[in-house]
Amino acid sequence: MKGIGFFEKYLSVWVALCIAAGIAIGYFIPAFPATLGRWEYANVSIPIAVLIWLMIYPMMLKVDFRSVMNVGRRPKGIFITCVTNWLIKPFTMFGIAWLFFFVIFKHLIPVDLADQYLAGAVLLGAAPCTAMVFVWSYLTRGDAAYTLVQVAVNDLIILVAFVPIVGFLLGIGGVAIPWATLILSVVLFVVIPLAAAIVTRVIVVKRRGIDYFNNVFVGKFGPFTTVGLLLTLIILFAFQGDTILANPLHILLIAVPLVLQTVIIFFVAYGWARAWRLPHAIAAPAGMIGASNFFELAVAVAISIFGLSSGAALATVVGVLVEVPVMLTLVHIANSTRHHFPQ
Secondary structure, three states: OOOOOHHHHOHHHHHHHHHHHHHHHHHHOOHHHHHHOOOEEOOEEHHHHHHHHHHHHHHHHOOOHHHHHHHHHOHHHHHHHHHHHHHHHHHHHHHHHHHHHHHHOOOOOOHHHHHHHHHHHHHHHOOEOOOHHHHHHHHOOOOHHHHHHHHHHHHHHHHHHHHHHHHHHHHHOOOOOOHHHHHHHHHHHHHHHHHHHHHHHHHHHHHHOHHHHHHHHHHHHHHHHHHHHHHHHHHHHHHHHHHHHHOOHHHHHHHHHHHHHHHHHHHHHHHHHHHOOOOHHHHHHHHHHHHOEOHHHHHHHHHHHHOOOOHHHHHHHHHHHHHHHHHHHHHHHHHHOHHHOOO
């Protein structure tokens, strides 16, 4: 597993431990979530906001948005990524989640919880991966520069497409949309970290050079994303403890459509790239960026709109739980099918 860090390699294990720790804290120390619940502004938890920034800021540091200028040189991979991520993925996620939560699992999930689980799934489906796709690209020997362009383009699209797509799909699902909170969440968890990262990049590169920035400065923030994620999960599950203990089966029920969606979207983009005879170094990352999710953003928006103890927040966290093992499986599939692509 060379190329993936210790924490990232066993992320599902840490997530499981944080779930257990959060549930235990919520059950044995109920004053903890009660106290944190009072620290919020406009439905946004201040402690969670700080931790979300810890997660997202290091990711944004890795993206050089000047690379977008080179996107026109090899447009097919970018076209596949954008169409898959924004015109296919959110809608297949809605359809698959609705099918499972309201039809297949109809007698296992109450309608009010099904609505919230659907909302969480939609938030995941409308947030394509950013930072972790660099790991998946590396493990499949993807074109690093092209992967950077794919990530940069998707981050720019998130700024304008995430809110209307989520609002449209949640409106169809019968969920009332607090537009102000949704837009505020995107500003807080995408625009502000992105602006801070751009300013930081400009200042550091000007003073110390690009090699120092890429090889030294960015590396200093490596642990922050994982630590922020794990602390967020502990707090989140401290609020979710009662729901989980009352419905432990729901974790598995939520995971089923999320895993199915991930696999389907990977093969849509990967198969499309194969049909267009793109090289494997472009095809594999194109599949990975669509299959994986920007779960930090999804968790943040779910918490902001529906609350820490909501089913929507729980659904986004289950997405974190299944992300790494499923993506590592898809990495193996991509590597074992390399010979089907032109060299």
